[in-house]
Amino acid sequence: MHHRVVSFIFCCTLLMGSLFCSPLLAAEKESAEPFTVVTFGDSTTATRGPLVVYSMILEKELPQQSIPVKVINAGIGGNTTANAVARFEKDVLQKQPDLVVIQFGINDSAVDVWRDPPKEKSRVSKKQYEANLRSLIKQLKEKQIAVILMTPNSLRWIPRIQKLYGKPPYDPEDPDGFNLFLKAYAETVRQIAKETNVPLVDVYAAFETYAKQPGQSAHDLLLDGIHPNTKGQRMVADLLMPQIKQVLAARKK
Numbered sequence: 001m002h003h004r005v006v007s008f009i010f011c012c013t014l015l016m017g018s019l020f021c022s023p024l025l026a027a028e029k030e031s032a033e034p035f036t037v038v039t040f041g042d043s044t045t046a047t048r049g050p051l052v053v054y055s056m057i058l059e060k061e062l063p064q065q066s067i068p069v070k071v072i073n074a075g076i077g078g079n080t081t082a083n084a085v086a087r088f089e090k091d092v093l094q095k096q097p098d099l100v101v102i103q104f105g106i107n108d109s110a111v112d113v114w115r116d117p118p119k120e121k122s123r124v125s126k127k128q129y130e131a132n133l134r135s136l137i138k139q140l141k142e143k144q145i146a147v148i149l150m151t152p153n154s155l156r157w158i159p160r161i162q163k164l165y166g167k168p169p170y171d172p173e174d175p176d177g178f179n180l181f182l183k184a185y186a187e188t189v190r191q192i193a194k195e196t197n198v199p200l201v202d203v204y205a206a207f208e209t210y211a212k213q214p215g216q217s218a219h220d221l222l223l224d225g226i227h228p229n230t231k232g233q234r235m236v237a238d239l240l241m242p243q244i245k246q247v248l249a250a251r252k253k
Contacts, residue, residue, distance in 0.1 A: 033068070034063075034068040035070070035098040035248050035251070036069070036072065036096060036097045036099075037058065037069050037070070037071045037072070037098065037099045037100075037101065037244065038072045038074050038099070038101070039054070039058075039071060039072070039073050039075060039101045039103075040075070040084065040091070040092055040100055040101065040103070040136075041074075041101075041102065041103040041104055041150075042075060042076065042077060042078065042079040042080075042103070042104055042106060042107050043076070043077035043079075043106075043227060044103065044152065044226070044227055045073065045074075045075025045103055046073065046075030046076055046077050048223075051223070051229070051230065052230060052233060053073070053233050054228075054233045054234075054236040054237040054240065055073040055075075056071075056073075057233065057234065057237035058237055058240065058244065062241065062245070065241070065245065067244070067248055069244075072097070074091045074092060078107060079104065079107060080107045080123055080124045080129075081104045081105075081108055081124055081128075081129050081132035081133060082108075082124055082132060084102075085132050085135060085136065088136060088139065093139070097145055098145065098248065099145070099146040099247055099251075100136075100140055100147050101147075101148045101201075101240065102133070102136060102137075102147060102149055102150065103149075103150035103151075103152060103203070104129075104133070104152065105152035105185040105189065106152045106153075106155070106182060108123055108185060109122050109123075109124075109126075109129075109152075109181040109184070109185040110123055110181070111123075111165075111169065111170070111181060113165055113167040113170065114165060122181055126185060126188060129185055130188050130192060133149070133188075133189070133192055134196070137149075137192070137196050141196075146248075146251060147198050147199075148198065148199045148200070148201060148243055148244065149189055149192065149193045149198050149200050150200070150202075150203050150236075150240070151186040151189045151190065151201070151203050151205065152182060152185065152186060152189075152203065152204060153203045153204060153207050153228055153232065153236070154179050154204050154207045154208050154211075154218060155178040155179055155182060155218075155222075155226055156175065156178060156217075156219055156222060157172060157177065157178050157225060158225035160224075160225075161224075161225045165178060178225070183204070186202075190202065199246070199247060201236075201239045201240050201243055202239075203235075203236055203239065206239055207221055207232070210235070221235060
């Protein structure tokens with residue numbers, strides 16, 4: 001009789017444990033499920049040889065700060081926002097992300113004066129650039145996917161780039177001359193972020209602020225006048241992480 005009572009109690013304990021513990025275990029598993037973050041951009045986002053780009057830093061360091069993430073790098077060199085719109089479904093939406101970081105502008109704003117005959121306008125007009133970004137944001141919001149906008153980083157002349165682009169309307173004698181059109185595209189991103197209530201990481205402003213400090217130069221942050229180097233990628237990641245933590249923490253609620 002005593003044996004039967006003990007067995008009955010033991011079975012009930014297992015049953016009750018399964019009833020009460022299973023939801024807890026499921027909740028723990030669910031909470032441990034990583035957020036999917038897509039970094040969507042051009043060659044300043046894309047992987048680049050052995051360079052540790054900002055998406056790699058995010059994937060390594062955010063989990064160390066109790067933010068489990070899976071980061072998908074959807075950067076492609078040479079891309080404009082026109083390319084971004086064309087590949088958005090395949091490279092972003094189909095990944096079912098929780099958050100998308102968007103950074104375009106360098107290729108959109110470029111005027112290819114080196115062509116024969118020379119181009120006179122940016123590859124993507126500022127008006128179309130704005131429309132493309134707004135379209136991406138609208139689609140993400142409709143699907144309740146969080147978004148962070150980043151301005152493009154600022155640029156600097158190096159001999160190879162100066163040889164290609166150092167012609168009117170660019171001014172090769174102006175150290176800031178390669179940003180002639182890009183600075184207006186960066187301002188467009190700021191305006192869109194404000195009007196759509198989207199978090200903004202102002203990489204352009206951060207690079208320029210760094211360059212204005214005594215003994216410092218924007219070249220310190222660039223591989224080749226265009227692409228962020230290790231220090232530049234580190235700066236971008238450090239600017240992004242607090243914003244990502246804030247956005248993903250809000251999605252937990």
